[in-house]
Amino acid sequence: MKNITKWLNDNKITEVECITSDQTGIARGKIMPTSKFIAEGGIRLPESVLLQTATGDYPDEELYYSLLDPADIDMVLKPDENAMFTVPWAQEPSAQAIHDCYDAMGNLIELAPRAVLKKVLSLYSAKGWQPIVAPEVEFYLTKRCTDPDLPLEPPVGRSGRQESGRQSFSIDAANEFDPIIEDIYDWCEDMGLDIDTVIHEEGAAQLEFNFRHGDALKLADQVFVFKRTVREAALKHKIGATFMAKPISGEPGSSMHIHQSLTDLKTGNNLFSNSDGSASTLFLNYIAGLQTYIPQMMPIFAPNVNSYRRYLPGADGNAPVNIDWGEENRTVGLRVPSAAPNARRVENRLPGADTNPYLVLAGNLLCGYLGIVNDLKPRKPVQGRSGNEADDSMPFNLEAALDAMDECQEIREILGDQFVDGFIGTRRAEYEGFKRVISSWEREYLLSAV
Structure with missing residues (x-):
């Protein structure tokens, strides 16, 4: 944290957005005063944020609990000193600190997109x-x-x-x-x-x-x-x-x-x-x-x-x-x-x-x-x-694409079953939500014609 602390002090940062990317690319995390951020050296978040969809939903329970601890435990997030950015649009001097996600043993969590790129x-x-x-x-x-x-x-x-x-x-x-x-x-x-x-x-x-x-x-x-x-x-x-x-x-x-x-x-x-x-x-x-x-x-x-x-x-x-x-x-x-x-x-x-x-x-x-x-x-x-x-x-189409990825053993061998199953699970959960919505095209052309 020494280099990060110096960077925060040099830029007179008073507030830090502690963020990581979920599967969709949404920034998930916490916002805290700089003093607390420096003192703690990281944050904790539920593992489940890595399986959250754009709609706030999650994969079905069977898959969810096969990939995550049923107690909904926390993961440990640590900031990368090479991924610190200011927040120019903020009203007070603020920073964005991109974090990596670790389990209790100090291993990068397979579900985290940044960890996937690091693995490759x-x-x-x-x-x-x-x-x-x-x-x-x-x-x-x-x-x-x-x-x-x-x-x-x-x-x-x-x-x-x-x-x-x-x-x-x-x-x-x-x-x-x-x-x-x-x-x-x-x-x-x-x-x-x-x-x-x-x-x-x-x-x-x-x-x-x-x-x-x-x-x-x-x-x-x-x-x-x-x-x-x-x-x-x-x-x-x-x-x-x-x-x-x-x-x-x-x-x-x-x-x-x-x-x-x-x-x-x-x-x-x-x-x-x-x-x-x-x-x-x-x-x-x-x-x-x-x-x-x-x-x-x-x-x-x-x-x-x-x-x-x-x-x-x-x-x-x-x-x-x-x-x-x-x-x-x-x-x-x-x-x-x-x-x-x-x-x-x-x-x-x-x-x-x-x-x-x-x-x-x-x-x-x-x-x-x-x-x-x-x-x-x-x-x-x-x-x-x-x-x-x-x-x-x-x-x-999304269904055919998910089936093709699901069946590719070489992708699974390198990226891991947890990531592949979790990623496919979030995509299927979003698609199920989409199928519940009746579109304007259906109302316009099928309402009186079928």
Whole structure:
């Protein structure tokens, strides 16, 4: 706690938000005065917060008690000195301290998303490799809407008008929201978040922020905090912000593209390139791993029932519906951008913006790792435009995706049965809640017709 205490004192912090991510990506924890935080050196929370759904529900009792102590015991949370951030929007000097979750024996708890990413990163570290990643995060700004039965609308920009039509990469359209963008940049700079470019995406009032490439755990922490930052900036400007994968009918979905490569820890060289600049065997193995295991990892890349509204085979081409790969090709799920050999990387374009940042990075890296250790070979790269037909191996609804993950023994062997069963359990619990709601589509088209 010595370094943390110095950081808190240097920043004159009076209040600390002690947080950890649940399966959905919601920040769970406690808020306390700095003096109490320093004295205690951590917090305790019920283990059950790691199985809580977005609706506040839990998996069925049989699964719940098979994964957790029936006495509903506490876990011990300890702050990571490398994951301390200010809270620029707070009224008094405050900090966000991201914690890891431990059991009574001092072991990381398997259900915690941050522990899942650490476990996958340890596989690479054991081989002397470091994954390098760069997330691209999309979201929509919207008018405030407190009635969930009403569709979302774009907010009013500086011009006093709502945006309409498609304004991809428009500078003027992005400048409509300059006040909130400036707050996001200022707050991210205050917190030390490595954001780089902002662009206006295709949808009305849809923005994308790109992160600079770097360490996977560091960037997962930053994306976790970034989502909170965007929502707070929107609240300040009396509008909404959403990272739902498909929040508005007829508009493009929001994604979280993940650029990824591997570096040799001893030499610092990009392991995806040979010394002559050509693509390495390890690079091809990695792509093959993504192609082989993405179908079983889809619940992590698309964790909510809404997530699958992005994938519309034969129609809206905004999101890929395949796991093909190709160089400088945005019609495939796995794009290899044009780059110098020391920057060779692959971009997974399938994950939605609604995914948990710890789990989406863990999922990508695990797929690639399995491709390497199993010496898998990729399909031939796609030249030209890829067809917009769904890949036969891909599950494009939540039920099928959960079944595929449930049956994948290689994912279970590495991530553990507790995590896999717990994660699937929270997704199924949310889906059961969704099925109890009668939609406006059903009332409109079936009420008098069937």
